[in-house]
Amino acid sequence: MAGSTLSAPPITEIDVLWITAGLGCDGDTIAMTAATQPSIEDIVMGGMPWIPKVNFHNPFLSLENGDEFLQRFHLAAGGGIDPFILVVEGSIPNEKNKQGGYWASLGTDAATGQPITTCEWIDRLAPHAWAVIAVGTCATYGGIHAMEGNPTGCMGLPDYLGWNWRSTANIPIVCVPGCPIQPDNFMETLLYLLYIAAGRAPAIPLDEALRPTWLFGSTVHEGCDRGGYYEQGQFAEEYGSPLCIVKLGCWGPVVQCNVGKRGWMGGIGGCPNVGGICIGCTMPGFPDKFMPFMNQPPGSLLSSAAVQTYGRAIHALRRFTQASLNKVPSWRRQQAIPNRTDSHPS
Incomplete structure (x- = not known):
C-alpha cells in the first residue's frame, strides 16, 4: 500500500501523542511497557541510532497529569506541534447514535466546561498528524466492544476515519491489532515509522487490513x-x-x-x-x-x-x-575382545 517516501527532509524531533480514552482497558499501554525489541526506554532515551528525538506523551506513563498533560494535545490540535504521531488506543464510539450524553471523553473544554469527547480529539488531531497508529484490536477493528448489538455503536479507527485515509505524510492508518497487543509488535512498528521520519526506511508495507505485513503475514x-x-x-x-x-x-x-x-x-x-x-x-x-x-x-x-x-x-x-536411527551402525561396534563384558546398544 502507498505510504510516505524518502524524498522529504529528515525529521530530527517528533512528538508521540497517545490517546487511551477510547473504549478499552489500557491493556495495550501496559503490554507495551514489556517490549524489549526495542523497549520504550530505547526510544525515548535516544538509544536507537538515527531516529529523531522522541517526546512521548502517554497518560499512564507521563509525569504530567490533568490540564498540564493535555497542553500538548491542545497545541497539536491547533497546528502548533509539527510533526507528531497520533496513537489511538480503544475503540471509537458513535457519539451520534443517542439524544444526549457521551460515551467516551478526555479532559474538559475550558470554554464550555463540557467533556471533550474522544471523537472530538480524533477529529482535531488526525488532520495534523504526520502518522496515525491504531494500537490494539479495539482501536484497529472495534474489538470486544464492537460486538453485534452493543449500544455504543463503536468501531475501529479505519471505520471512523475511512479505510483510505492518509496522514499529512501520505501514510495510511497503521493498524497493530492484538488483545492486548504483542509488546514488540507495536514498538517495532513505531521504530519503523521513526526510521521513515529520519529518511532511512521506505514506505511501510501494509496488508488489506492495514497491518504491517512482516508481522501479520x-x-x-x-x-x-x-x-x-x-x-x-x-x-x-x-x-x-x-x-x-x-x-x-x-x-x-x-x-x-x-x-x-x-x-x-x-x-x-x-x-x-x-x-x-x-x-x-x-x-x-x-x-x-x-x-x-x-x-x-x-x-x-x-x-x-x-x-x-x-x-x-x-x-x-x-x-x-x-x-x-537410534541404533549404532554395526561397523562402528568393537569386535568381541577377550575379558570384555560391556555391551553396546543394538
Missing part, C-alpha cells in the same frame, strides 16, 4: 510450537496436553498473528505455546466470527479428519525410522 499455526503435532494427527482432548489444541477451539491455522513464533515477553509465552487457544484477536472479524469460543472451528472438522488419516500413518513410519 503468517498464521499462528505456521509459527506454533504445536504445529508438528497437527501434521501428525495428534490432537489434545483436554487442556494441559502438549498436543495440537485445534479440537479445543484453536483458530491458529487461519489467524494472522506472530505470537506463536515471537512469544509474548522476551521470546517466552504466546497463547498456544502455553496452552491457550487462539481466538482470533488480531483479525477484523473478532470477536463475532470466532464465537462461541472454545468450540472446535467448523473448518477444522474436515481438515483434522483428513490429517488424522494421513498423520497417523506418517507418524508410525517416522517412529519406525526413528527406531533404526
